[in-house]
Amino acid sequence: MSKKTSKSPRKLGANLAQIADAAGVSKMTVSRILRDSGGFSEETRERVMREIDRLGYVPNRLAATFGSEAASTLVGVCVPRVTSRLYGEVLESIDRTLFRFGYQTMIGVNDELPDVEEKWLRGLLSWRPAGVILSGRSHSSATLELLKATSIPVVEIWDLNTSPLDVSVGFNHFDCGHEMGQFLIGRGRRRLGYVGIQPSTTTMGSIRSEGFQKALSSAGHPLVASELLHDKSSFYAGYYGTENLLSRESNLDGIYYQDDEMAIGGLFFCQARNIDVPGQLAIAGWGGMEAASILPQRLTTTMVSTQGVGKQAAELLVARLRDEPCKDVVVVPTRLVPGATA
Numbered sequence: 001m002s003k004k005t006s007k008s009p010r011k012l013g014a015n016l017a018q019i020a021d022a023a024g025v026s027k028m029t030v031s032r033i034l035r036d037s038g039g040f041s042e043e044t045r046e047r048v049m050r051e052i053d054r055l056g057y058v059p060n061r062l063a064a065t066f067g068s069e070a071a072s073t074l075v076g077v078c079v080p081r082v083t084s085r086l087y088g089e090v091l092e093s094i095d096r097t098l099f100r101f102g103y104q105t106m107i108g109v110n111d112e113l114p115d116v117e118e119k120w121l122r123g124l125l126s127w128r129p130a131g132v133i134l135s136g137r138s139h140s141s142a143t144l145e146l147l148k149a150t151s152i153p154v155v156e157i158w159d160l161n162t163s164p165l166d167v168s169v170g171f172n173h174f175d176c177g178h179e180m181g182q183f184l185i186g187r188g189r190r191r192l193g194y195v196g197i198q199p200s201t202t203t204m205g206s207i208r209s210e211g212f213q214k215a216l217s218s219a220g221h222p223l224v225a226s227e228l229l230h231d232k233s234s235f236y237a238g239y240y241g242t243e244n245l246l247s248r249e250s251n252l253d254g255i256y257y258q259d260d261e262m263a264i265g266g267l268f269f270c271q272a273r274n275i276d277v278p279g280q281l282a283i284a285g286w287g288g289m290e291a292a293s294i295l296p297q298r299l300t301t302t303m304v305s306t307q308g309v310g311k312q313a314a315e316l317l318v319a320r321l322r323d324e325p326c327k328d329v330v331v332v333p334t335r336l337v338p339g340a341t342a
Contacts, residue, residue, distance in 0.1 A: 022051040075317065076124040076132040078108040078117055080203075084233075086259075086287050086306055087135070090157065093310025094133060101318045103130065112203045114140040121146055131317045137161035137168070138202060153320035157313045159204050162329055167320060169313045169330045176302050177208035179336055180256055180284055181215025183300075187342060189254035189282050190221045195241040195266060196258030198228040205233075205258040208286060212256050225249040233258060238265025246275075254282035254342065260289035260301055267299065267341060282342035288335075298339035308332050 020027045025044060032039050033048045040048075075098055079087040095105045106127065108120035118140045124132065125146065131153035137160075139147075147154055147165060154166040161168040184192060194213075199206045213223045227245040231237045238257055242265065246252065257263035263285030270277050277283055277297065285292065288303035309332050319326040 019048065019051050019055060022055060023048045072128050072130040073103050074106055074127055074129045075103050075314075076106045076108065076121070076127075076129045078110050078120055078132070079135045080110060080112045081232075082107065082109055085289060086304070089306035090310040090313075093307045094314045097311050097314035098318070101314075103318070110135070112136065112199070113201060114138055114143065118143045118146070125150060130321055131155070133157055133313050133317060135159070136204060137164070139165075153317055155313045155317045155320075157309055159207070160329070160331060164328055167313075167316050167326065167328050167330075169309055169316060169332060171304065171332050171334050173204045173207040174211035174214075176286060176334055177211030177213075177256070178215045179211075180286070180302060181212040182219070183336060183338070184254050184256070184282060184284060184342060185216065185219045185221060187254075187282065189342075191224050191249075191252050192216060192221070192254045192256065193224055193245050193249060193252045194226040194256050194258075195238060195245055195262055196226070196228055197233055197237070198230050208258070209256075224252060233261050235261055235265040235268070238262030239269045240265075242266035242269040252281060254284070257283070257285045260285035260287045260292045260299060263299055263301070263341075264289070264291060264295070267295070267297070278340070278342050284342050288337070292339070297341050298337075300339035300342035301337055303335045303337055305332050305334075 016027045016030050020030045023030070025048060029040055029044065030048055033045050077091060077094055079091060081087055082091065091105075091107060098105055106124060106129065108117075108124065110117040110120060117134065121132070121143055129152065132147070133155045135156075135158045137156050144165070156164050156168045156170070158170045160170040160172050194209055196205055196209060209226075216222050225245060225248060227241045229237050229241050238261060241262060242255065245255065255266060257266060263283055267277060267283050270281060270283070275281055282300070284300040286302045288301055292299035292301050312330055312332065316326050316330065
């Protein structure tokens with residue numbers, strides 16, 4: 001509960017006009033005092049602040065956003081999913097960092113579909129945001145035109161864009177998949193499969209798959225088979241995806257999964273069917289899920305810094321808003337962790 005500094009009853013909901021009338025000044029003077037922009041005497045400031053305290057004035061952020069001289073404090077953030085642990089951690093880091101600088105987030109979900117992102121952006125721009133943070137680098141032509149017309153700072157995250165719209169923070173998903181392909185080949189695996197989700201467009205998971213397959217082909221051992229599910233990534237999807245794949249190709253010696261959730265599901269399928277991992281079948285995921293490190297067999301995966309992506313994205317956006325010098329491309333390191341499953 002806030003501590004009252006006046007014995008008078010606090011009247012909530014007072015607006016600028018009421019404050020100005022009570023203090024005997026103009027609305028513009030009240031606005032200048034609230035923004036500390038100068039043009040008033042100390043005596044006037046004290047008189048206005050006394051009335052603000054007495055009447056219990058609460059700034060109207062919505063009104064400020066839509067047309068006063070005050071700058072917007074809203075930042076739009078659009079990610080593929082909010083149910084994903086990885087994106088959840090990125091969002092948490094972004095929100096915590098922006099809050100520290102006095103900004104608030106407005107979150108959207110695009111399912112990695114450019115047209116959904118475009119629709120979200122159109123709605124967001126009606127709130128006059130200070131800037132936007134978008135996941136990925138695939139945007140519709142209409143989205144690009146909207147961003148160009150508004151001229152607000154834009155940070156693209158997660159999938160590194162070396163020619164960003166404005167600023168990019170992330171890592172190369174193709175390289176992540178390629179590195180894992182080389183690793184498994186180096187471990188003597190020659191008949192490898194892939195389990196993931198069937199994308200309706202080019203997604204970051206499909207880009208990792210491309211990198212993985214490129215590494216296998218370059219080594220002379222192309223991908224034997226894949227199972228692409230019309231579903232969302234989950235433990236169960238990984239479980240039955242593995243079952244489907246091995247029912248067709250029982251002699252595989254390794255499987256790369258779209259992410260750790262699916263890989264853990266695959267690992268549980270193997271345990272249920274007494275398939276020796278990694279002796280008979282290697283399993284590898286992506287993302288560095290916390291559960292992957294406490295399994296009876298630590299999962300072979302690629303660790304990504306979700307906190308690092310979120311924090312740097314938010315800090316760079318604020319730097320752009322303040323016209324401070326900043327890099328336009330920031331690479332966040334990833335790390336392949338050789339676990340006990342490959």
